[in-house]
Amino acid sequence: xxxxxxxxxxxxxxxxxxxxxxxxxxxxxxxxxxxxxxxxxxxxxxxxxxxxxxxxxxxxxxxxxxxxxxxxxxxxxxxxxxxxxxxxxxxxxxxxxxxxxxxxxxxxxxxxxxxxxxxxxxxxxxxxxxxxxxxxxxxxxxxxxxxxxxxxxxxxxxxxxxxxxxxxxxxxxxxxxxx
Numbered sequence: 001x002x003x004x005x006x007x008x009x010x011x012x013x014x015x016x017x018x019x020x021x022x023x024x025x026x027x028x029x030x031x032x033x034x035x036x037x038x039x040x041x042x043x044x045x046x047x048x049x050x051x052x053x054x055x056x057x058x059x060x061x062x063x064x065x066x067x068x069x070x071x072x073x074x075x076x077x078x079x080x081x082x083x084x085x086x087x088x089x090x091x092x093x094x095x096x097x098x099x100x101x102x103x104x105x106x107x108x109x110x111x112x113x114x115x116x117x118x119x120x121x122x123x124x125x126x127x128x129x130x131x132x133x134x135x136x137x138x139x140x141x142x143x144x145x146x147x148x149x150x151x152x153x154x155x156x157x158x159x160x161x162x163x164x165x166x167x168x169x170x171x172x173x174x175x176x177x178x179x
Contacts, residue, residue: 006094008102011056011068018065019058027092031128033150054084055110059099066091069103071111074121082118084111088131096130104138111166118166123149126158140164 011019020040022028029036051073059067071084086107090099111117124131126145140162149159 005061007060008057008106011058015058015065019068022065022068022091023089025091028089030152031125032089055107055115057103057106059103066094067099067103069107071107071120084117084120086120086122100134104134108138118169120164123159123161126160135162139167
Protein backbone atom coordinates (compact mmCIF):
# COMPACT_ATOMS: atom_id res chain seq x y z
CA UNK A 1 0.00 0.00 0.00
CA UNK A 2 1.24 3.47 -0.76
CA UNK A 3 0.87 5.59 2.34
CA UNK A 4 1.04 8.86 0.39
CA UNK A 5 -2.22 8.11 -1.45
CA UNK A 6 -4.24 7.39 1.68
CA UNK A 7 -4.93 9.92 4.42
CA UNK A 8 -5.74 8.66 7.93
CA UNK A 9 -7.41 11.19 10.20
CA UNK A 10 -9.92 11.57 12.99
CA UNK A 11 -13.49 10.81 11.95
CA UNK A 12 -15.71 13.88 11.88
CA UNK A 13 -19.53 14.04 12.05
CA UNK A 14 -19.55 14.97 8.35
CA UNK A 15 -17.96 11.57 7.59
CA UNK A 16 -20.93 9.63 8.99
CA UNK A 17 -22.63 8.95 5.65
CA UNK A 18 -19.39 7.70 4.08
CA UNK A 19 -18.65 5.50 7.10
CA UNK A 20 -22.17 4.08 7.03
CA UNK A 21 -21.83 3.34 3.32
CA UNK A 22 -18.54 1.51 4.02
CA UNK A 23 -20.06 -0.53 6.87
CA UNK A 24 -22.89 -1.68 4.62
CA UNK A 25 -20.74 -2.50 1.59
CA UNK A 26 -20.19 -5.99 0.20
CA UNK A 27 -16.97 -7.50 1.48
CA UNK A 28 -17.28 -5.54 4.74
CA UNK A 29 -20.70 -6.11 6.31
CA UNK A 30 -20.29 -9.89 6.19
CA UNK A 31 -17.45 -9.72 8.77
CA UNK A 32 -19.29 -7.26 11.03
CA UNK A 33 -22.65 -7.35 12.77
CA UNK A 34 -24.02 -5.03 10.08
CA UNK A 35 -26.99 -6.00 7.94
CA UNK A 36 -27.05 -5.97 4.14
CA UNK A 37 -29.32 -3.39 2.58
CA UNK A 38 -29.69 -1.46 5.85
CA UNK A 39 -30.54 2.19 5.29
CA UNK A 40 -27.60 4.55 5.72
CA UNK A 41 -29.80 6.59 8.07
CA UNK A 42 -29.97 3.67 10.53
CA UNK A 43 -26.35 4.27 11.57
CA UNK A 44 -26.06 8.03 11.24
CA UNK A 45 -27.00 9.10 14.78
CA UNK A 46 -24.29 7.05 16.46
CA UNK A 47 -21.71 7.90 13.79
CA UNK A 48 -22.36 11.65 14.12
CA UNK A 49 -21.90 11.61 17.91
CA UNK A 50 -18.67 13.01 19.26
CA UNK A 51 -17.06 11.99 22.53
CA UNK A 52 -13.65 12.88 23.93
CA UNK A 53 -13.36 9.41 25.47
CA UNK A 54 -13.43 7.52 22.17
CA UNK A 55 -11.12 7.45 19.19
CA UNK A 56 -12.55 7.10 15.70
CA UNK A 57 -10.41 7.19 12.57
CA UNK A 58 -11.12 7.13 8.86
CA UNK A 59 -8.84 6.34 5.95
CA UNK A 60 -9.54 8.30 2.78
CA UNK A 61 -8.38 7.36 -0.71
CA UNK A 62 -9.20 9.66 -3.61
CA UNK A 63 -11.92 11.40 -1.59
CA UNK A 64 -13.65 8.15 -0.54
CA UNK A 65 -13.71 6.62 2.96
CA UNK A 66 -12.08 3.21 2.53
CA UNK A 67 -11.64 2.29 6.20
CA UNK A 68 -13.02 3.13 9.61
CA UNK A 69 -11.59 2.13 12.98
CA UNK A 70 -12.50 3.03 16.50
CA UNK A 71 -12.23 2.48 20.20
CA UNK A 72 -15.59 2.92 21.90
CA UNK A 73 -16.82 2.75 25.47
CA UNK A 74 -18.31 -0.64 26.21
CA UNK A 75 -20.40 0.35 29.22
CA UNK A 76 -21.34 3.41 31.23
CA UNK A 77 -20.39 1.90 34.60
CA UNK A 78 -17.54 3.77 36.35
CA UNK A 79 -16.04 0.35 37.07
CA UNK A 80 -15.44 -0.18 33.30
CA UNK A 81 -14.13 3.25 32.30
CA UNK A 82 -10.69 1.77 31.63
CA UNK A 83 -12.09 -0.51 28.88
CA UNK A 84 -12.72 0.18 25.20
CA UNK A 85 -14.14 -2.01 22.46
CA UNK A 86 -12.33 -2.15 19.13
CA UNK A 87 -13.82 -2.15 15.66
CA UNK A 88 -12.13 -2.00 12.26
CA UNK A 89 -13.72 -2.06 8.81
CA UNK A 90 -11.72 -1.90 5.57
CA UNK A 91 -13.28 -1.71 2.10
CA UNK A 92 -12.91 -4.90 0.06
CA UNK A 93 -10.82 -2.98 -2.48
CA UNK A 94 -8.26 -2.09 0.21
CA UNK A 95 -8.11 -5.29 2.27
CA UNK A 96 -4.79 -7.11 2.56
CA UNK A 97 -2.71 -3.99 1.86
CA UNK A 98 -1.61 -3.07 5.39
CA UNK A 99 -4.27 -0.46 6.10
CA UNK A 100 -5.56 -2.39 9.12
CA UNK A 101 -2.05 -2.35 10.64
CA UNK A 102 -1.78 1.40 10.15
CA UNK A 103 -5.14 2.01 11.80
CA UNK A 104 -4.36 -0.40 14.64
CA UNK A 105 -1.06 1.34 15.35
CA UNK A 106 -2.83 4.72 15.61
CA UNK A 107 -5.60 3.34 17.84
CA UNK A 108 -3.17 1.63 20.20
CA UNK A 109 -1.01 4.76 20.47
CA UNK A 110 -4.11 6.77 21.42
CA UNK A 111 -5.21 4.15 23.95
CA UNK A 112 -1.78 3.62 25.52
CA UNK A 113 -0.43 7.17 25.53
CA UNK A 114 -3.47 9.41 25.82
CA UNK A 115 -6.73 7.58 26.51
CA UNK A 116 -6.11 6.01 29.95
CA UNK A 117 -7.20 2.69 28.46
CA UNK A 118 -6.04 -0.43 30.29
CA UNK A 119 -8.06 -3.07 28.38
CA UNK A 120 -9.27 -3.30 24.79
CA UNK A 121 -11.84 -5.96 23.86
CA UNK A 122 -13.12 -7.31 20.56
CA UNK A 123 -15.06 -10.16 19.00
CA UNK A 124 -14.07 -11.57 15.62
CA UNK A 125 -15.56 -14.37 13.56
CA UNK A 126 -13.52 -17.53 14.14
CA UNK A 127 -12.93 -17.99 10.39
CA UNK A 128 -11.55 -14.46 9.83
CA UNK A 129 -7.90 -15.48 9.95
CA UNK A 130 -6.63 -12.21 8.45
CA UNK A 131 -8.20 -10.19 11.28
CA UNK A 132 -7.16 -12.68 13.97
CA UNK A 133 -3.58 -12.46 12.72
CA UNK A 134 -3.67 -8.64 12.89
CA UNK A 135 -5.04 -8.74 16.42
CA UNK A 136 -2.56 -11.36 17.60
CA UNK A 137 0.37 -9.40 16.17
CA UNK A 138 -0.98 -6.32 17.97
CA UNK A 139 -0.86 -8.02 21.38
CA UNK A 140 -4.40 -9.37 21.66
CA UNK A 141 -4.96 -12.80 23.16
CA UNK A 142 -7.90 -15.14 22.75
CA UNK A 143 -10.12 -15.28 25.82
CA UNK A 144 -12.90 -17.53 24.59
CA UNK A 145 -14.92 -18.97 21.76
CA UNK A 146 -18.61 -18.20 21.37
CA UNK A 147 -20.54 -20.88 19.50
CA UNK A 148 -23.26 -19.78 17.09
CA UNK A 149 -22.39 -16.16 17.89
CA UNK A 150 -24.17 -14.64 14.90
CA UNK A 151 -26.12 -15.45 11.78
CA UNK A 152 -24.09 -14.79 8.62
CA UNK A 153 -25.37 -15.62 5.16
CA UNK A 154 -27.81 -18.23 6.45
CA UNK A 155 -25.33 -19.98 8.78
CA UNK A 156 -24.64 -19.55 12.47
CA UNK A 157 -20.93 -18.86 12.91
CA UNK A 158 -18.63 -18.88 15.91
CA UNK A 159 -16.71 -15.88 17.17
CA UNK A 160 -13.58 -15.51 19.24
CA UNK A 161 -13.33 -12.94 22.02
CA UNK A 162 -9.93 -11.32 22.32
CA UNK A 163 -8.47 -8.65 24.56
CA UNK A 164 -5.27 -6.69 25.01
CA UNK A 165 -4.02 -5.20 28.25
CA UNK A 166 -1.87 -2.08 28.18
CA UNK A 167 1.72 -3.36 27.77
CA UNK A 168 3.19 -0.73 30.11
CA UNK A 169 0.43 0.78 32.26
CA UNK A 170 1.06 4.38 33.34
CA UNK A 171 2.55 4.87 36.78
CA UNK A 172 2.67 7.81 39.10
CA UNK A 173 5.84 9.86 38.70
CA UNK A 174 7.35 10.03 42.21
CA UNK A 175 10.33 12.15 41.18
CA UNK A 176 8.71 15.30 42.57
CA UNK A 177 9.22 17.28 39.39
CA UNK A 178 12.07 19.49 38.26
CA UNK A 179 13.94 21.74 40.71
